[in-house]
Each structure stands twice: as C-alpha cells, then as structure tokens.
Amino acid sequence: MKLACLIAMVIGSLTGLGAQTQNTAPSPWQQPAAALAEQAAAILGPGQAHLTIRNLSTISTDQIPSIRRLLTQELKARGVIASGAESANVLRVTLSENARERLWVAEVVEGDETRVAMVRLDPGRAQQPQSASGLTLLKQTVLATGGQVLAALEAPNGLVLVEPEEIVILVQTPDGWHEQKRVGMGQTRALTRDPRAVIYPSNDATGFEVYTPGTACTGAYQPETGWTIHCRESDDPWPIAQFIVQPDPNNGAASIKAFYNAARNYFTGVITPNVNLELPPFYTAVPFPRPAGIALLIGGIDGKVQLLESAPLKTITGTRDWGSDFAALQTGCGPGAQIIASGSGEASNDSLRAYELPAKEAIPASAPLAMDGTVTALASSHDSKSLIAIVRSATNQYEVDRVTASCN
Amino acid sequence: MLRQVAISCFIAVLALPAVARTRPHFGGTLRVEVQGDAFESSNGLILGLLMDGLTRIGIDGNPQPALAVRWTSENNDHRWQFWLRPGVQFRNGWPLTSEAVAASLTQSCPTNCPWKAVHALGTSLVFTSDFPVPSLPSMLAENQFLIQLTDAGDGKHPPCCVGTGPFQLAQGLPLSLVANENYWGGRPFVDKVEIVTHRSVRDQWLDLSVGRADLVEVPAEELRQAQQQHLTVVSSPPVTLLALAVSDSSLLSNPNLRSAIALAVDRSALSNVIFQKQGEVTASMLPGALTGYSFLFPTDRDLNKAHEVRGGLNTPPLTLAAENNPIMQLAAQRLALNLHEAGFNVQVANAATVLHKDLALLQLTLASSQPQAALESMLRSVGVVTPVVENTPAGLYKTEREFLGTHTLIPLLYLPRAFAISGRVRDLRLSPDGSPILAGVSLEDAQ
Numbered sequence: 001m002k003l004a005c006l007i008a009m010v011i012g013s014l015t016g017l018g019a020q021t022q023n024t025a026p027s028p029w030q031q032p033a034a035a036l037a038e039q040a041a042a043i044l045g046p047g048q049a050h051l052t053i054r055n056l057s058t059i060s061t062d063q064i065p066s067i068r069r070l071l072t073q074e075l076k077a078r079g080v081i082a083s084g085a086e087s088a089n090v091l092r093v094t095l096s097e098n099a100r101e102r103l104w105v106a107e108v109v110e111g112d113e114t115r116v117a118m119v120r121l122d123p124g125r126a127q128q129p130q131s132a133s134g135l136t137l138l139k140q141t142v143l144a145t146g147g148q149v150l151a152a153l154e155a156p157n158g159l160v161l162v163e164p165e166e167i168v169i170l171v172q173t174p175d176g177w178h179e180q181k182r183v184g185m186g187q188t189r190a191l192t193r194d195p196r197a198v199i200y201p202s203n204d205a206t207g208f209e210v211y212t213p214g215t216a217c218t219g220a221y222q223p224e225t226g227w228t229i230h231c232r233e234s235d236d237p238w239p240i241a242q243f244i245v246q247p248d249p250n251n252g253a254a255s256i257k258a259f260y261n262a263a264r265n266y267f268t269g270v271i272t273p274n275v276n277l278e279l280p281p282f283y284t285a286v287p288f289p290r291p292a293g294i295a296l297l298i299g300g301i302d303g304k305v306q307l308l309e310s311a312p313l314k315t316i317t318g319t320r321d322w323g324s325d326f327a328a329l330q331t332g333c334g335p336g337a338q339i340i341a342s343g344s345g346e347a348s349n350d351s352l353r354a355y356e357l358p359a360k361e362a363i364p365a366s367a368p369l370a371m372d373g374t375v376t377a378l379a380s381s382h383d384s385k386s387l388i389a390i391v392r393s394a395t396n397q398y399e400v401d402r403v404t405a406s407c408n
Numbered sequence: 409m410l411r412q413v414a415i416s417c418f419i420a421v422l423a424l425p426a427v428a429r430t431r432p433h434f435g436g437t438l439r440v441e442v443q444g445d446a447f448e449s450s451n452g453l454i455l456g457l458l459m460d461g462l463t464r465i466g467i468d469g470n471p472q473p474a475l476a477v478r479w480t481s482e483n484n485d486h487r488w489q490f491w492l493r494p495g496v497q498f499r500n501g502w503p504l505t506s507e508a509v510a511a512s513l514t515q516s517c518p519t520n521c522p523w524k525a526v527h528a529l530g531t532s533l534v535f536t537s538d539f540p541v542p543s544l545p546s547m548l549a550e551n552q553f554l555i556q557l558t559d560a561g562d563g564k565h566p567p568c569c570v571g572t573g574p575f576q577l578a579q580g581l582p583l584s585l586v587a588n589e590n591y592w593g594g595r596p597f598v599d600k601v602e603i604v605t606h607r608s609v610r611d612q613w614l615d616l617s618v619g620r621a622d623l624v625e626v627p628a629e630e631l632r633q634a635q636q637q638h639l640t641v642v643s644s645p646p647v648t649l650l651a652l653a654v655s656d657s658s659l660l661s662n663p664n665l666r667s668a669i670a671l672a673v674d675r676s677a678l679s680n681v682i683f684q685k686q687g688e689v690t691a692s693m694l695p696g697a698l699t700g701y702s703f704l705f706p707t708d709r710d711l712n713k714a715h716e717v718r719g720g721l722n723t724p725p726l727t728l729a730a731e732n733n734p735i736m737q738l739a740a741q742r743l744a745l746n747l748h749e750a751g752f753n754v755q756v757a758n759a760a761t762v763l764h765k766d767l768a769l770l771q772l773t774l775a776s777s778q779p780q781a782a783l784e785s786m787l788r789s790v791g792v793v794t795p796v797v798e799n800t801p802a803g804l805y806k807t808e809r810e811f812l813g814t815h816t817l818i819p820l821l822y823l824p825r826a827f828a829i830s831g832r833v834r835d836l837r838l839s840p841d842g843s844p845i846l847a848g849v850s851l852e853d854a855q
Contacts, residue, residue, distance in 0.1 A: 056703060096700040099645075099777075100469070103700030103801050116704060118802045193594030193848070194432055263595070264434050283431050303430060324431040395468045 029067050032104055032121045037074030039117035040091055040106040046079030049089040049108075057097040067095070135333045135354050136406050137340070137369035142388075143170070143177055143400040149390050150197035151377055152400040153208050157221045161400070162197040162210050167217060169227050183229040185215045194265040198238055201382045211238040213262035235262070237272055240285045256296070258285060266301050277311050280304070283324040286380075288357065289337050297339065297357075299324055307360070318362035323350065325378040327387050333407035338365050340387055340403065342375035350375040352389065352403060372399060432835055432850030437600040440623045440846070441612040446583065446605050447568070453603065456839070457585055457846055458499075459554035459571030460593075462490050462509070462533070463545050465840045469777035471545035474593075475504060475555055475572065476533070485540035488523075490548075491532045496592050498557045499576050506533050511558045520793050522547050522784065542799060546781030551841075574847035575601060597850035613639070613828070622833050622851075623844065626826040628686040629735055639828040644842035646688045646695045646774070646822030650678075652728075652743060653768040653790060656816050659723050660766055666815035669767075671714035672750035673743060675707050675820050682739050687821035693786050693808050695822045698779050701805050705812065705819075714750040725753040729765035732758040740769045771823075777840035779804050790817055 040049075053068055055061060071093060072082045082091075090109040097103055102121035107114050142152070143159060151162040158180060161168040169181040197212040207220040216234035221227050237257035258267040261281070269279040284299040285308075296308040297316070305319040323342035330337050331354070338354040339362065351368035352375065373393035380387055387403040446454045462476040476490035496504040506528035513526050513533075522544060523535040535544060547553070557570040569577065574596045575585035585601045604621070612624035616639070626634045626641055628648075634641050652673065654666045675689040688695060691705035726747075730740035737756065744754040759768065775785040780799040787793070792811065798804075811817070825842030832852045837845045 094703060096696075096703065098700035098779075099697050101700070105701055105704065107704070116802070116805065118701065118800075118805070120801060190590055190592050191594055193597060195594065263589075265431055301431075301433065396466055397468075 027066060027070065029063070029070050032102075032119045033067060033070035034074045036093065036104050036106050036117060036119045037071055037078055037080070039119070040108055041075060041078035041080045043108045043115050043117065044080050044089060044091065044110070047089065048081045048083040048087045049075075049091040050085050050087040051075070051082040051091045051093065053093045053095065055095045057095045057102055059095055059102070064095075135331060135338065135366040136408055137352055137354060137366050138404050138406060139352075139369055139371070139389075140402045140404075141399050142402050145398050145400075146396075147398065148392075148396075149398040149400060150195055150212065151199045151210070151379065152388050152390060153199040153201065154381065154388065154402070155201065155208060155221070156206060157227070159400070160199060160208050160210075160219065162199050162212065164191050164195050167210060167219065167229055167231075169219075181227050181229070183217075183231070185210075185212060185217055185231045187212070187215050188233065189214055189262075192263060192265055196260075196265055196377065198240075198379065200239060205382060209239070211236075211260070213260060235259075237270075238267075240267070240271070256285075256287070258282075275308065277308070277313070279308070279313070280306075284326055284378075286326060286328050286339065288328050288339060290357070297326070297328075299326060305362070307357075314360050316357065316360055316362055318355070318364075321353075322362075323375065325375055327378045327380045328384055329354070329380065329387055329403075329405060330384040331405040331407065333405060334365060337384070338405070340378065342371075342378060342389075343368070349373055349394075350391070352378075352387075354405060366405070369403070371401070373397075432597050433852070433854040434595075434597050434599075434850070436598050436832075436851035436854035437602055438598045438623065438833070438846060438849060438851065439602050439604075439621045441604040441607045441615060441621045442625055443607060443609060443612070443627075444605070446603050453843060453846070454583075454585070455551055455554055455569065456573070456843060457575040457601070458569040458573040458577060459556050460573050461550070461554050462548045465546060465549045465776055465778070469840065471549055471778075471781075474549070475509070476548075479545055481542075481544075485542045485544070486537050488535040488541065488544050489529070489532050490535075490545075493592060494531070496572050497590070498572055499570050499588070500557065502557065504555070504572055506531055508557060508559075509533055509555050512555045513553060515558050516552055516554070520788060520791065522788065522793070543776075543778065543781040543784055546776050546778045547785060550775045550785055591847075593847070596847040598846070598854070601846055613637070616828055616830060619830065622830040623836070623846075623849075624828050626828050627735065628823040628826065629683045631686045631824070631826055632684050634826070634828055640831070641826050641828050642836050642838060642844075643824045643826035644838045645697055645824060647825050647840070647842035648823040649690070649693065649695075649770075649772040649774065649786070649819055650687070650739065650821040650823060651693075651770050651772055652818040652820060653770050654816050654818060655766050656814065658766075659726060662721060663815060664717050664719060665721060665723060668714040668718035668750055669747060669752065670815045670818045671710045671717060672746050672752070673818060673820060674709045674746045676709070677746075678739060678742055679821055682735065682742055683821060683823065687823045690819050690822050691812070693812065693817070693819055694779055694783055694804065695774065698774075698777065698782065699801060699804060701801055704805065705808075709746070711750060718751055723752060725755055726766040727762060727764060728754050728756050728767040728769065729759040729762045730756060730769040731771070732760055736769060736771075743767075743769065773841050774822075775841050783807060787811065 055064055075082055092107040094105045096105055104119045106117040148164055149161050153160045159170040167183050170177040171180045199208055199210045201208055210217040215231055217229055217231035219227055219229045237259045240256055240258045256271060258271045261268050266281050266283050269281045280300040282298045282300045286297045287294050288297045298306045305316045306313040307316055321343040326339050326341035328337055329340050335356055338356055340352050340354050342350050342352055350371050353368045354366035355362040356365045371391045373391045375389055376392050377390040389401040389403055391399040391401055460474050463471040464474040466472040475493055477493045479490040481488045492506055510526050510528045522541050523537045526535050574588050574591045576588050578584045578586045583603045587596045587599050589595050615621035616624045654660055654669055660666055679687040679689050689707045690702055691707045692702040696702035728740050728744055730736045740756040744756050747754045772786055772789055774782050776782040783804055827844055829836055834850045834852055836849050839845055
C-alpha cells in the first residue's frame with residue numbers, strides 16, 4: 001500500500017508538466033474529526049459544550065474553519081451541541097503535532113475535572129514544485145525502502161537491488177513490488193563505511209553481474225527455474241565502461257575495468273587495459289562521446305574532474321558544483337548525450353543537473369532536478385537512455401529513482 | 409509556535425547531514441575539545457566510540473541492529489531473545505560471545521534494570537521480566553547498556569572499555585582514539601580522534617578559531633553568542649531536560665508542599681535570563697516535538713496558588729543541590745529565589761559535596777527519540793521502574809501525568825546540545841541524545 005502510494009505520488013511529479021488532478025476526495029480531516037468527536041462525546045454525554053480550537057500544528061489557518069465545521073457536525077451527530085461560552089462544559093481542542101505525526105487533543109472540562117482524549121493523524125506531505133529550463137530532467141521513483149541500497153538494476157524480469165550484504169529480486173505485482181528472492185553475498189570481511197557496488201545486465205540482458213568490495217556475483221534468469229544467483233570472493237577489477245553512450249565496436253571502451261580499493265570508497269586509479277598513463281584515484285569514471293571518439297571522464301577523490309581522451313589528462317572546468325557521482329545519458333537533445341552530475345549547492349538535499357562538454361568546460365544544459373536526499377549512487381541504464389539514482393533521505397530511507405530527460 | 413520552531417529545528421538538524429557534495433574522504437585526525445570528562449556515561453563522547461550496544465537508535469528513532477542482528481519477543485513482551493552478529497571481536501581479539509554480553513549487561517545494570525534476568529542461549533541472549541518491556545530493543549541502545557569485556561581471562565577485570573566499537577583507545581597523551589580497521593560497521597573515515605578534556609568553553613572556541621580544534625562544545629546558553637561569532641554550529645533538538653527533583657521524605661513528605669514548589673518555579677525567567685532563550689520551557693518529561701501533548705502540562709508560574717496550596721505550612725531551611733558549574737549554580741540560585749517568594753527558605757549547595765539534599769537540580773538526557781523508550785529511560789534515571797505499557801500518546805500522557813502528579817520531579821526546561829565545527833569537518837550527525845557520531849565524520853582535507 002505504502003509503495004503504491006509513493007509510486008502514485010511520484011508519478012504525479014514525474015512529468016513536471018503541471019498536470020493537476022481535480023481534488024474530489026473527501027476532506028482529510030473528516031476521519032480524525034469523527035474519531036475525536038466520538039471520544040469527546042463519550043466523556044461528555046449528550047448536552048452542550050463550549051467548543052474552542054487552538055492550532056499548534058503546521059496545518060494552515062485557512063483549514064481551521066472547515067475543521068471546526070466538521071467537529072461541530074460530528075459532535076452533533078453524537079448528541080453534543082457546540083454552544084457559546086455560557087455553557088458549563090468546555091471542549092478545548094488543540095491541533096498539535098510531533099516530529100512523526102499530527103495529534104489532535106480534546107480537553108473536556110466539566111467543573112474542576114479535565115479529561116483528555118487524543119487522536120493521531122498521519123503527517124501531511126508537501127508537494128514539491130518543479131521547474132526546468134532548457135533540457136528537462138524528469139524523475140520517477142521506482143521504489144522506496146527502509147533498507148540500505150547500494151545499487152539497483154531494472155531487469156526484464158524484476159528489479160534487482162544490491163544491499164550491503166544481500167541481493168534482492170523484486171517483481172512487480174498489482175499491489176506494488178513484491179520480494180521474490182533474497183540471497184546473501186557471503187562477504188567474509190566487513191564492508192567499509194560508505195560501501196559501494198555496481199550492477200550491470202549480463203550480455204544477454206536477462207541476468208546481471210554485481211561487484212561489491214571483495215565479492216562478485218552473477219544472476220541468471222530462466223523462465224522455468226526463475227533466478228539463480230552465485231557469488232564468489234573476488235578482487236577482480238570492476239567494469240566501469242560496460243555501456244557506452246554511442247557504442248563503437250572499434251574503440252574497446254566496453255571492456256574498461258578498474259581496480260576498487262575494498263578498504264576505502266574509491267577506485268585505485270589502476271585500470272585495465274593499461275592506458276600507459278598514471279590515473280589518480282577516482283570515485284567515478286564514465287565513458288562519454290567526444291568528436292574524436294569515446295573519452296573517459298574521471299571524478300578524482302581530490303575533487304578534480306578530468307578527461308582521459310589522449311595524454312595528458314585534461315582538467316574540466318565548470319565542475320565546481322559537481323558531486324562525486326555522475327553518469328552519461330543519451331538524451332537525443334542537442335549534441336545527443338549529456339553528463340548528469342549530482343551536486344548539493346546550498347540546499348540541504350542533492351540535485352541532478354545535465355551538462356554538456358563541447359570543449360574543456362562543462363556547460364549546464366538543464367535546471368537542477370531536486371532529489372529527496374543525498375545521491376549515493378548514479379548509473380546509466382543499459383541503453384544509456386535513463387539513469388538509476390540511489391537517494392538516501394534525511395531519515396535514512398532509500399529511494400531508487402529513474403531519471404530521464406526530455407528536450408525542450 | 410515554539411513547538412513549530414522546535415520541529416523545524418529537528419527537521420533542519422536531520423537534514424543537515426544530507427548535504428554531501430562529494431563522497432567522504434578517509435584519513436586525518438579529528439581534534440575534539442570538551443569541558444568535562446569524556447568518559448562520562450551520560451554526556452561523554454568516548455564510550456559510544458569504544459563500545460557498541462546490542463541495538464542502536466536509527467535516525468528515524470527506531471531501534472536498529474548493532475551487535476544483535478535480530479530479535480523477537482514472546483509472552484506479551486515478557487521474554488525477549490536477541491541474536492548476536494557473527495564474526496565480531498573485542499578490541500583484544502576475543503570473539504563476541506553471548507556469555508560475554510550477558511556478563512557485561514549484568515555488570516552494567518546491577519539493579520533497577522528493565523529486565524529480571526539475562527542469560528546466554530547459544531549465540532543469543534534471553535531477557536525475561538516480570539512485566540512487559542515492549543521498548544527493550546530501544547533501551548538496549550542506551551549508553552548504560554554498551555557491551556564491554558568484563559573478564560580478562562584471569563578472573564580479573566580488564567582495563568576500561570574493551571569493546572567492539574569503531575575506535576580503539578591509543579596509548580599515551582593526549583587522549584586519542586584510533587580507527588578500528590575491522591569494525592563490523594565499516595572503518596571510520598578519520599584515522600584518529602584526539603580529545604582534550606577539561607577545557608573551558610572560551611578556550612575551546614579560541615582553539616577552534618586558530619585552527620587547533622575541529623569540534624568544540626557550545627552550551628545552550630552560549631548558542632546566541634556562537635551565532636554572533638559566525639561559528640558553524642550543529643545543534644540537536646531539545647535533548648537535555650533540566651528538572652528539579654523533590655525529595656518526598658522528611659521535610660517535603662507533605663504532597664501539598666511539593667505541589668507548592670511546582671507552582672512557584674518560574675520557568676520563563678530561567679529560560680530567558682539564565683539560558684538566553686535557548687531552552688524550551690516545559691512541565692512535561694518528554695519534549696513537545698516528541699509527543700505533541702506537552703501543552704497539557706501548564707508551565708505558568710502561579711505564586712498565589714502556591715501560597716494557597718502551601719496553606720501556611722512552614723518548613724525548616726531546604727537544601728537545593730546543583731552541579732558545581734556556574735550555569736547550574738546560577739539556575740539553582742534563581743530557583744531558590746522563586747521558592748523564597750512562595751515562603752520557602754532554600755539554600756543552594758554543591759551536589760558533589762552536600763550530604764543531605766531536599767531538592768536537586770538535575771540534567772536528564774533524552775536517551776531515545778522513541779517516546780516510549782525515552783520516557784521509560786528517564787523514569788529509570790530517577791529511580792522509577794515503570795513500564796509504559798501503552799505506546800500511544802494517550803498512554804504516554806497518562807504515565808507522565810501520574811508520575812508528575814507526585815511532584816517528585818518538576819520539569820523546567822528542555823535544552824539542545826550543540827557543537828561548533830571547523831571547516832574541515834563533514835557530515836557530522838548527532839545521535840538522538842545529542843552526542844556527536846564521530847565515526848561518520850570525515851575531514852575535507854583528508855586524502
């Protein structure tokens with residue numbers, strides 16, 4: 001139910017086209033008003049009471065008249081007439097809230113005695129407006145979960161999540177995502193803080209390959225037997241260029257792999273095949289089409305973004321606001337492909353933004369797309385036409401978001 | 409309004425760590441300075457770095473696996489079983505066993521425990537109790553129940569704090585901790601934490617300003633000044649309850665006298681004058697941001713009613729004990745003045761040296777952001793083992809009202825806990841009790 005709600009909510013914000021549904025739903029205050037009236041009437045019994053309402057919550061003051069109206073109606077239906085100040089009984093309603101939920105409290109004052117009734121409400125959730133200029137990035141939440149997610153892949157036969165110690169297969173059902181299989185990766189050593197993983201589709205696109213520090217796994221799907229997953233200890237280099245934006249069978253970019261420092265959170269700088277160039281340790285390396293062919297864009301742990309096109313490495317400017325994660329997206333807009341980089345700016349949450357690299361400077365190509373937390377991983381899909389972003393919220397909830405782009 | 413501000417602050421503090429321009433860097437030394445003893449169990453920084461609990465409280469306020477990976481309850485929460493995380497070792501290399509955990513818990517909680525018995529069962533721990541303990545997983549995250557080695561193998565107690573935590577004590581001075589490379593939760597980002605203790609706040613701020621410290625304390629009453637000095641401050645929601653404990657024996661055994669004291673205290677003056685408006689005035693044990701019902705406990709002073717309730721009863725001079733630091737002594741003097749106006753003669757004394765006390769000014773820590781566990785913990789800290797069976801706002805309110813109705817504890821103010829950090833420090837989060845989570849901190853200039 002929760003998943004379905006979240007997906008529905010985000011689908012609403014996905015298009016960013018300003019489509020608004022007509023609000024024909026009953027008032028959200030109907031049920032709590034009835035519940036509070038029920039409890040208050042049980043204390044008061046039939047008769048009159050002077051009703052006062054105080055708002056200590058974030059509920060907008062323009063909502064108070066309708067809440068008062070609902071309370072009055074519900075009380076009346078239970079034999080309690082809201083009267084003037086001359087009544088001997090007082091019903092003092094306070095609309096309050098705490099960090100988790102709203103709380104409506106009724107203090108029933110009869111003479112010297114005060115009795116209390118309470119009703120809890122789900123917190124309201126503000127809608128975040130989105131605006132964009134130029135190329136527009138769009139976000140759709142695929143999944144929201146309480147467990148930590150390191151990487152995710154939308155496979156034809158399900159959604160594959162890489163958690164710190166397990167691989168989880170989810171399948172879509174009418175009720176939302178349903179966990180089909182969960183397999184431990186059997187790591188023998190503790191994961192680092194800020195653990196990372198990558199997941200790629202297998203060559204036939206029906207299975208997957210997962211790399212985490214010290215462990216590699218493969219998953220295969222057969223219609224008859226379902227998913228089979230095998231893991232092994234591995235210090236093998238991780239593929240960093242499994243998919244390229246404009247595949248070119250002659251340049252070999254698809255086979256680039258990099259050694260990952262399993263005790264830290266970055267790649268060592270050693271890649272295979274050897275490029276006869278000393279690379280710095282890096283967080284991210286992304287193949288990207290350039291006029292001369294596929295280049296590798298490298299995000300170093302020193303914060304520099306450099307382009308491996310031909311020796312020496314070229315420093316890319318205009319990346320001051322980039323985070324450690326970026327990926328290539330084939331949008332078909334402008335030059336056809338853009339880099340999508342995470343960044344936080346002055347905001348509390350990260351954002352994603354598209355950039356183009358006509359020369360050695362990154363040029364913004366879209367407005368920032370606000371994410372609901374910190375982007376902890378970013379990876380291109382198999383066709384580079386969408387990205388999967390893993391986002392950790394301030395409350396340590398994780399979202400798997402699909403990011404696409406539309407040309408303006 | 410105050411509640412809304414408090415909730416906004418709470419959200420703001422939670423949101424703060426979400427800022428992450430780049431991935432955190434490993435390495436470097438984090439330099440920390442504190443006023444008190446870093447080994448204190450309530451507000452000390454160190455114990456939680458050296459040791460783990462069976463559980464920990466997540467940022468959402470719910471208990472999360474720590475040394476225990478899962479748990480179940482039976483018999484209406486009278487029996488709990490916790491399964492240990494495999495492959496964890498103490499600092500000395502000894503494996504974490506259920507026997508060692510049971511011994512640690514027995515040592516750390518000899519009386520007034522939220523359980524009747526704890527014993528090892530295979531790789532699990534079994535807790536039993538005469539009353540339901542629905543919030544036991546949350547309570548086991550408290551500092552009091554951190555797990556340490558209690559037997560060095562020769563029947564003797566090992567030195568302090570041989571735990572499984574993210575850091576290990578290093579030899580020599582200054583007091584320093586080094587990263588546990590094999591920590592089950594992931595090696596901390598910094599290599600080392602150096603802690604200078606018993607440093608005045610002024611000296612701490614000076615060291616921060618000249619680059620000799622990375623993380624220093626900001627007492628609640630200094631928050632305004634820290635802002636004026638443009639320090640980068642990370643502040644918790646209200647987590648420290650300033651409360652007046654009232655003895656219900658001898659001089660104050662008459663409940664009317666205790667009630668008169670409760671009516672006579674002037675919380676607003678305490679907040680405005682002593683704590684520079686940085687506290688949240690409260691007459692409830694849990695802060696409003698946690699429950700939403702704290703307004704049901706009136707905070708206003710009613711001196712006329714205090715006189716009326718006292719009914720002309722006179723008491724000999726009362727002793728009010730307070731911690732021997734300027735701000736607590738000042739607050740105690742202010743309360744003594746309040747009570748004098750209600751007809752009580754109160755003398756302020758140093759809590760560390762006074763032999764008899766009728767009143768005590770306490771600082772109680774909100775140990776959990778889960779209301780039920782927080783209330784039970786707070787009650788336990790004042791010697792009341794009362795399970796809060798009904799985990800609803802109404803149930804919590806009922807428990808608070810019944811206990812506070814005895815007027816043996818008079819909540820006064822909720823205060824935040826705050827730290828100022830240097831520009832090198834990234835991703836500092838505060839735990840639900842306001843202590844900094846140093847294992848998650850990284851340094852901007854580390855490589």
